[in-house]
Amino acid sequence: MSTAIVEVNAIPLEKNLSKVFQGGTYKITSRYTLVTEIRLANGVVGQTYGGDEERYQSEIVEIINGPYRDILVGQDVFDVERDWESLFQYQPSTLINRGIHTLDLANKSIIMQAIAAVDIARWDAIGKTVNKPLYKMLGSYRDRVPVIAIGGYLEAEKGEKEFGDELLGYKKAQIAGVKMKVGHLTPAEDAERVRFARRTVGDDFIIACDANQAWSIEQAIEFARLVQKCNVRWFEEPMQWHDQLRGLAQIRAASDIPIVAGQGEISRFGCRDLALAGALDILNVDATIAGGITEWRRIAGMASTLNIGMAHHEEPQVAVHLLASVAHGLYVEIFNNPERDPLWFELPEAHPVIKDGYMTVPQGPGLGMPLREKTIDQYRASVPVAGRS
């Protein structure tokens, strides 16, 4: 049977959260994602979800369901690199339209998220065609990946007792650690929260800290020094965005805590520049933002030549396969909280087993996590969408 692509379809989802979650530089009030499907002539449907994009969701959908569909339909699903390059070189006219005297500030992340969505869906279709899990097709290194929970948000009416209960809940769920939010308070106040967390969970639990680009270089160094006895596994996006190449290297030199960055990078080129600047120890580039599985694997190859570890920002449904496929893969991340990430709980038909601090890689073909049609229909967003829907 032919493995030609016969249909491509992106469906935006949106769900309002029941409460507000506060991180270093932002508030979360809704969960967004994009379901992308690629149908082949042999009857296989590749399907994935990914991203949490609010502002540009409709633009991403328009590109996928318009020009990208036109490029992909009729191509063989196995011709991954050729199609990736065609999508990468395509210039959507709506994004490059600009006045003579303005710089080109088109949001390139729209393109890279659109490429990512179709790339991941096609890899799922390939896995279903050859009847192999994605991580096996990529050349597996391990069958389970250590798992941590993203948490420690500042929330209304959340005191020390509630924070402690949250941390102990992760332990009880056999999760290996927590990546806690810092950066919204002063370095001294957040260091006290980290000390409290360490006292609460004991020594045999991973604690990582994520400032989401909140602090100055000086504040980040101050925080790193204040928590140096807390066995912090890593310090993620410690500083503001505008001087990261130089600043991250400076923070890294001033502290023993490994530095993580890269979740905001949209391509291998940006990751290369961070790596060569000596800015980090671990890259947490996100395949759903930065060009999909194909681009993530290129970045992982580059990182391995510089002894840089690979993490992955959120998106466990894809990350668990990628992190299991490379020797330098680290922790898969989940929100173990249906109020923060209802789609993780409601969208997949079944979830990977979490036991003894590890997530077992799904063994079904492709991503191995079929999605519930009922949930897709329930949260289908009402954004205007070009093309068929």
Ligand SMILES: [Mg+2]
């Ligand atoms: Mg982060």
